[in-house]
Amino acid sequence: MTVVGGTARIDARFAALKKEGRAALVTFVTAGDPSPEASAEILRALPEAGADVIELGMAFTDPMADGPAIQRANLRALASGITLKKTLAMVATFREHDTETPVILMGYFNPIHAYGVEPFLEDAKIAGVDGLIIVDVPPEEDDVLCLPTMASGLSFVRLATPTTDDQRLPQVLANTSGFLYYVSMAGITGVGSVDASAVDAQVKRFRASTDLPIAVGFGIRTPEQAEAIAGVADAAVVGSALIDAIAEAAPGGTAKVVEAAKTVTANLAAGVRRAERTDKIIRNQL
Amino acid sequence: MGLADKPNTFRGGPDADGHYGDFGGRFVAETLMPLILELEQEYEKAKADPEFQAEIEHLNTHYIGRPSPLYFAERLTKHFGGAKIYFKRDELNHTGAHKINNCIGQILLAVRMGRTRIIAETGAGQHGVATATVAALFGLPCTIYMGEVDIARQQPNVFRMKLLGAEVRSVTSGSKTLKDAMNEALRDWVTNVDDTFYIIGTVAGPHPYPAMVREFQSVIGREARGQMMEAEGRAPDSLVACIGGGSNAMGLFHEFLDDDAIDIYGVEAAGHGIETGEHAASLTAGRPGVLHGNRTYLLQDDDGQIAEAHSISAGLDYPGIGPEHSWLHDMGRVNYVSITDSEALDAFQLCAKMEGIIPALEPSHALAYVAKLAPKQSSDHILLMNLCGRGDKDIFTVADALGVKI
Numbered sequence A: 001m002t003v004v005g006g007t008a009r010i011d012a013r014f015a016a017l018k019k020e021g022r023a024a025l026v027t028f029v030t031a032g033d034p035s036p037e038a039s040a041e042i043l044r045a046l047p048e049a050g051a052d053v054i055e056l057g058m059a060f061t062d063p064m065a066d067g068p069a070i071q072r073a074n075l076r077a078l079a080s081g082i083t084l085k086k087t088l089a090m091v092a093t094f095r096e097h098d099t100e101t102p103v104i105l106m107g108y109f110n111p112i113h114a115y116g117v118e119p120f121l122e123d124a125k126i127a128g129v130d131g132l133i134i135v136d137v138p139p140e141e142d143d144v145l146c147l148p149t150m151a152s153g154l155s156f157v158r159l160a161t162p163t164t165d166d167q168r169l170p171q172v173l174a175n176t177s178g179f180l181y182y183v184s185m186a187g188i189t190g191v192g193s194v195d196a197s198a199v200d201a202q203v204k205r206f207r208a209s210t211d212l213p214i215a216v217g218f219g220i221r222t223p224e225q226a227e228a229i230a231g232v233a234d235a236a237v238v239g240s241a242l243i244d245a246i247a248e249a250a251p252g253g254t255a256k257v258v259e260a261a262k263t264v265t266a267n268l269a270a271g272v273r274r275a276e277r278t279d280k281i282i283r284n285q286l
Numbered sequence B: 001m002g003l004a005d006k007p008n009t010f011r012g013g014p015d016a017d018g019h020y021g022d023f024g025g026r027f028v029a030e031t032l033m034p035l036i037l038e039l040e041q042e043y044e045k046a047k048a049d050p051e052f053q054a055e056i057e058h059l060n061t062h063y064i065g066r067p068s069p070l071y072f073a074e075r076l077t078k079h080f081g082g083a084k085i086y087f088k089r090d091e092l093n094h095t096g097a098h099k100i101n102n103c104i105g106q107i108l109l110a111v112r113m114g115r116t117r118i119i120a121e122t123g124a125g126q127h128g129v130a131t132a133t134v135a136a137l138f139g140l141p142c143t144i145y146m147g148e149v150d151i152a153r154q155q156p157n158v159f160r161m162k163l164l165g166a167e168v169r170s171v172t173s174g175s176k177t178l179k180d181a182m183n184e185a186l187r188d189w190v191t192n193v194d195d196t197f198y199i200i201g202t203v204a205g206p207h208p209y210p211a212m213v214r215e216f217q218s219v220i221g222r223e224a225r226g227q228m229m230e231a232e233g234r235a236p237d238s239l240v241a242c243i244g245g246g247s248n249a250m251g252l253f254h255e256f257l258d259d260d261a262i263d264i265y266g267v268e269a270a271g272h273g274i275e276t277g278e279h280a281a282s283l284t285a286g287r288p289g290v291l292h293g294n295r296t297y298l299l300q301d302d303d304g305q306i307a308e309a310h311s312i313s314a315g316l317d318y319p320g321i322g323p324e325h326s327w328l329h330d331m332g333r334v335n336y337v338s339i340t341d342s343e344a345l346d347a348f349q350l351c352a353k354m355e356g357i358i359p360a361l362e363p364s365h366a367l368a369y370v371a372k373l374a375p376k377q378s379s380d381h382i383l384l385m386n387l388c389g390r391g392d393k394d395i396f397t398v399a400d401a402l403g404v405k406i
Helices: A007-020 A036-049 A068-079 A084-095 A109-115 A117-127 A139-144 A146-151 A169-174 A196-207 A223-230 A240-252 A254-274 A276-285 B030-047 B050-064 B074-080 B099-112 B126-137 B148-153 B155-163 B178-191 B209-217 B219-232 B247-256 B323-331 B341-355 B361-376 B392-401
Strands: A024-030 A053-057 A103-107 A131-134 A158-160 A180-183 A214-217 A235-238 B023-027 B070-072 B084-088 B117-122 B142-147 B167-171 B196-198 B238-242 B263-271 B287-291 B293-298 B335-340 B382-386
Touching: A007 A024, A024 A036, A024 A068, A024 A214, A024 A240, A024 A254, A036 A053, A036 A084, A036 A254, A053 A068, A053 A084, A068 A240, A084 A103, A084 A109, A084 A117, A109 A117, A109 B287, A117 A146, A139 A146, A139 A169, A139 B023, A158 A169, A158 B030, A180 A196, A196 A214, A196 A223, A223 A235, A223 A254, A235 A240, A235 A254, A240 A254, B023 B323, B030 B050, B030 B099, B030 B178, B030 B209, B050 B099, B070 B219, B074 B084, B074 B341, B074 B361, B084 B219, B099 B126, B099 B196, B099 B209, B099 B247, B117 B126, B117 B178, B126 B142, B126 B155, B142 B148, B142 B178, B148 B155, B148 B167, B155 B167, B155 B392, B167 B178, B178 B196, B209 B219, B209 B247, B209 B323, B219 B247, B219 B382, B238 B247, B238 B361, B247 B263, B247 B323, B247 B382, B263 B341, B263 B361, B293 B323, B335 B341, B335 B361, B341 B361, B341 B392, B361 B382, B361 B392
Parallel strands: A024 A053, A024 A235, A053 A103, A103 A131, A158 A180, A180 A214, A214 A235, B084 B382, B117 B142, B117 B196, B142 B167, B238 B263, B238 B382, B263 B335
Antiparallel strands: B023 B293, B070 B084, B287 B293
């Protein structure tokens, strides 16, 4: 079997899910949190527990768009000795066992800037990374990272927010692939709750302008919230709830941490799968 | 950088996207993009509006007390035995530093834009006090983010902000200093996009902040040129200013950037010494990177993690620098040098005893460099230093450093 990476792997996963008639569960964890060993095991356990797409956070000292839970995860990871090189190595190890689950690296530009954009893209591709979500590189700065990423065959997943109006939307959609990540509220991660009906309206607005799958994140913590979002969007992204569970279990050691991550993921996956029928009905109506 | 790359003017930047060569730009989350685009539009409109300019002028004169004097420091001139030393006395402004120049401009813009809530970050507390002051003047609620470490070493300014009606929020994340206060202010802004105006205190952050803050601070250099013409009949030969983010320096330098004959010196904080790694000298010892909305020189490790800065002066204790300074550094137009904590402490005491002026620890760094530069010059060399803040806020820090209990 030919292994396809990059944007192709993301597209294949969303196409398969579309056939199944259900939305994706996207899980976010920070690489190296709480330790490189535990983090590698969590990564391996996530697809088994029901994660369809993995967002892997690249630790950074100054995560400006994140709330306290993910800030602490970043600092735990850095304290455990994580680097960008080790993060890529973690993905390469993951790929020895899983060639189908898309892995998107998420974080801030400076660690990549320090690594060098071209060497980073080359190493990321070899490691089996499929895309990037870089919070602090908007369309206005496409030249520095987005365009080289797209040219390398990896996805540059763009964030749309409640402040992204119709005038701005075409710019956000201009150079992107994989999926569109809708940030459900103006704010930081891990604070507040998602409003599924408001999200529904926004997703419909985006669908009129793009064929890309639409993932929704920020404010999704419970299986019920995941279910509600999976009913109106193509993917539900969960980060802080998973990070909180990892942080809580961390003192108990690696086995406990992995167990906790699996349990949270399995419950969220069940929520997403319950939404299947609703999602089909909505799609048929469209 | 070759001679061919030398621009016709050093005063033309930034370009339409906020870039100064490779530096600057708009590296912010998508949520903030529409806000900074709107800010840029409104700022451009205001800049062209004579009424807006008249409002600034009025407050500069009657509220801040501008123009600030140009002062010939005769005893220090004799003491150093070289260049003729002038101080631009921005420490005599209302609130005791240059920071108010910028805050007046931004609060007027906030009011024009219909914003009803003000936020700001602060290090030494000077920008926090200036922001709280203008928020009080215009009757707007105000929240100041300040690192826990800075709160401990700048108690007088914390109390001042509270007296002025501001809420001071202690920032306990990261290194608990200025960079973390800026992170926290950005988190607040991204959460309260509808009603909040973020008054950034220095020539850093996403475009248009570096250009806008420079413009509001440029009053320093414009006044200084006129005053120097009156005093000496000509422009100065060299300029010296301290640099944290670099707003007082940009405010003085910008007016003179195209006067080729003028030597310009920006003084960074060398903390315990560059070689110790405990300093805040981004240009001297940092590398280009991206933080807080702009590409600029940063103190960072090989993995791109931001390093903690150190300086005895809380106002210089920042691991980055305004992007225009990074550009001027790479172009070779401005000389960036550094001064240690102990050199600054010596200059602080010298200025108090020789001139009867207690300077802030920030411009004490500039003065410590003047002490090195002035003796090498002839007596007809005119040196202009920006005395950008007064030192009342620093007396506890200085007493502590000198082992004195007060």
